[in-house]
Amino acid sequence: MDLKDGERRGPAGPGPLSRQGSIYSLTFDEFQSTLGGMGGGLGKDFGSMNMDELLRSIWTAEESQAMALASASASAAGAAGEDGAALQRQGSLTLPRTLSVKTVDEVWRDFVREGPSPGTAGGAEPQPSRQPTLGEMTLEEFLVRAGVVRDNPAAAAMAAAVPAQPVAPRPIQAVSNGASIFFGNFGAANDAGAGAMGFAPVGIGDQGMGNGLMPGVAGMPSAAVNVSPVDTSVAQLDSVGKGNGDLSSPMAPVPYPFEGVIRGRRSGAGVEKVVERRQRRMIKNRESAARSRARKQAYTMELEAEVQKLKELNAELQKKQEEMMEMQKNQVLEVVSNPYAQKKRCLRRTLTGPW
Amino acid sequence: MARFVDPLVVGRVIGEVVDLFVPSINMTVAYGPKDISNGCLLKPSATAAPPLVRISGRRNDLYTLIMTDPDAPSPSDPTMREYLHWIVANIPGGTDASKGEEVVEYMSPRPPVGIHRYVLVLFEQKTRVRAEAPAERANFNTRAFAAAHELGLPTAVVYFNAQKEPANRRR
Numbered sequence: 001m002d003l004k005d006g007e008r009r010g011p012a013g014p015g016p017l018s019r020q021g022s023i024y025s026l027t028f029d030e031f032q033s034t035l036g037g038m039g040g041g042l043g044k045d046f047g048s049m050n051m052d053e054l055l056r057s058i059w060t061a062e063e064s065q066a067m068a069l070a071s072a073s074a075s076a077a078g079a080a081g082e083d084g085a086a087l088q089r090q091g092s093l094t095l096p097r098t099l100s101v102k103t104v105d106e107v108w109r110d111f112v113r114e115g116p117s118p119g120t121a122g123g124a125e126p127q128p129s130r131q132p133t134l135g136e137m138t139l140e141e142f143l144v145r146a147g148v149v150r151d152n153p154a155a156a157a158m159a160a161a162v163p164a165q166p167v168a169p170r171p172i173q174a175v176s177n178g179a180s181i182f183f184g185n186f187g188a189a190n191d192a193g194a195g196a197m198g199f200a201p202v203g204i205g206d207q208g209m210g211n212g213l214m215p216g217v218a219g220m221p222s223a224a225v226n227v228s229p230v231d232t233s234v235a236q237l238d239s240v241g242k243g244n245g246d247l248s249s250p251m252a253p254v255p256y257p258f259e260g261v262i263r264g265r266r267s268g269a270g271v272e273k274v275v276e277r278r279q280r281r282m283i284k285n286r287e288s289a290a291r292s293r294a295r296k297q298a299y300t301m302e303l304e305a306e307v308q309k310l311k312e313l314n315a316e317l318q319k320k321q322e323e324m325m326e327m328q329k330n331q332v333l334e335v336v337s338n339p340y341a342q343k344k345r346c347l348r349r350t351l352t353g354p355w
Numbered sequence: 356m357a358r359f360v361d362p363l364v365v366g367r368v369i370g371e372v373v374d375l376f377v378p379s380i381n382m383t384v385a386y387g388p389k390d391i392s393n394g395c396l397l398k399p400s401a402t403a404a405p406p407l408v409r410i411s412g413r414r415n416d417l418y419t420l421i422m423t424d425p426d427a428p429s430p431s432d433p434t435m436r437e438y439l440h441w442i443v444a445n446i447p448g449g450t451d452a453s454k455g456e457e458v459v460e461y462m463s464p465r466p467p468v469g470i471h472r473y474v475l476v477l478f479e480q481k482t483r484v485r486a487e488a489p490a491e492r493a494n495f496n497t498r499a500f501a502a503a504h505e506l507g508l509p510t511a512v513v514y515f516n517a518q519k520e521p522a523n524r525r526r
Contacts, residue, residue, distance in 0.1 A: 284431045288469070291430060295470065295516060298366035299394030305362070306392055 362393040368514050371425050372437060372474050372497050380418070380448075381411040382477050382511035396470070396516045405441065405452070405461040410477060410511070412448025417480040419444045419506060420452050423497055424464065426471035439495035440464065440473065444486045458486045464517040474514040478506035 360378060363369045369376075384391050385407045391397065408420055420443040427438035440462045446455030464473050476497055484504055489495055501507065 287431055291470075294365055294367065295394060298362040299392075299396075301365060302362040302393040302395075 363512055363514070366394055366472065366514060368425075368472060368474050368512060372423065373476055373509050373512060374498070376508040376510070376512075378511050380477060380479070380510040382475070382513055383409050384475055384513045384515075385409075391513065391515045393514055394516065396518065397464075398520055399464050399466065399517050400520060402473075402517065403463045406475075408443075408452035408475065410446065410448060410451070412479075412510075414447055414449050416448040417444075417483055418446040418448065418455070418510070419478045419480055419484070419486065419504070420446060420455065421476045421478070421497055421500065422461075422473060423476070423495055424466070424471050424473050426466070426469065427493070429468040430471060431469065435493040437474075437495045437497060439489060439492040441475075442486065442488070445480070445483055459488045459492070462492070466517055466519050468519070470516050470518045472514050472516055474512060476509045477511040478504075478508075479510045481505055 360369065360376075364375075386397065386402050386404075391406075410418055412418065420441070421439070422441035423437035423439050425437045426433050427435040439459060442457070442459040443452045443455040444458050446452055464471065474497075478501055486504060489500070501509075
């Protein structure tokens, strides 16, 4: 766990920093190498991912990028906004449902079949007609051409108006988050690790459980209007909310000023509450562990000092005793070697007798 | 001979209760027959009666002893820091705390939550003082008290830990 955590942050950190750009301007090849550390965890390359998974891995990477860029006080959304890319999370990405289950390879094949087509959303640069491989395409282009569109807030509000269907998948989401939060914490012993928790759920929870989770969501009876995929919004809400919570002071209850919260008002708040409570308990637990260590160490030091003191005292006393013994022995020897001394004294005493 | 100061730093007694000082007086604290060493864990039931606090020092010097709990009511949320347990003033050097004047009556440790530290701090007085008992035991401040009575830095500190004893569940 520890290792993975470090890996994930490691390669993602320096890359975006030096490039100063958005993840979306990376090509697939670059993106894959950026996620190099995660590659082992992913266990598959992009070709075999479905679009949903791809988006998630992008968000994961983006979030870690935001972490790297953001100062402790900046919120995740704010930091992402500074990147200045066309496709940003604050205007969330939505995925037509038919697309979300397709693999990247399938989508790519469609592209090739269609030939050079204009982007479906505005803001796409003119497509060069020859694009030999998927690896050289930038993420942005790919997403735009695949028909992933950017929601504006109005659309988000509309999505919010579509009622109640999010409720079903949420508990699953909450569970997976819970588990992965725990892992994230596990690997992170110090406070800097708290940052890792923010995106840990997306990375671990999704890789571990995403396969089970997503088909369920996709197959949900949402013959609804607008086909705005519920799971993306939920995932987003969770990851963004948490990233924000971690960056600011974790002890204070933080209101999450995100549209995601508005979108999933009821159960979203519940998830937040649970997550927050868990985090607070975790932090307390960590503090308590630190105190316990300090207590033990202090007591050990005290006892060591005591032992040292007693040793010195013992050595001193033993030396003293030896000296005393020596002195006694000398006296005895003196008496033995010079027996007359005493006799003389005795004689002298008798000599001072009356006669 | 003065005691080591390091355990006090690691145990965060220096920092949270008193400032860094150089011990100049030897103080031994004994609950019953056993001397306590810094950081040892005692049962609250063993601390019901006031400890025997013997100090070195010259007969003409007077000392003030303060016992506080910086972890009240809970170590992770010490809103009552420090909780005052005992103040004895005007203790002549070379004697024990019973020869001084008890300003605040001894109250035995009763930690409700978590493992609390109980800190006994000894100050040397400049003159004989008439210390007044603080109105409340909660939110006592050893530093402020020392400043108010011109006690300066401590001359000796001993602390121990205590934790609520588990209730007798087995019957």
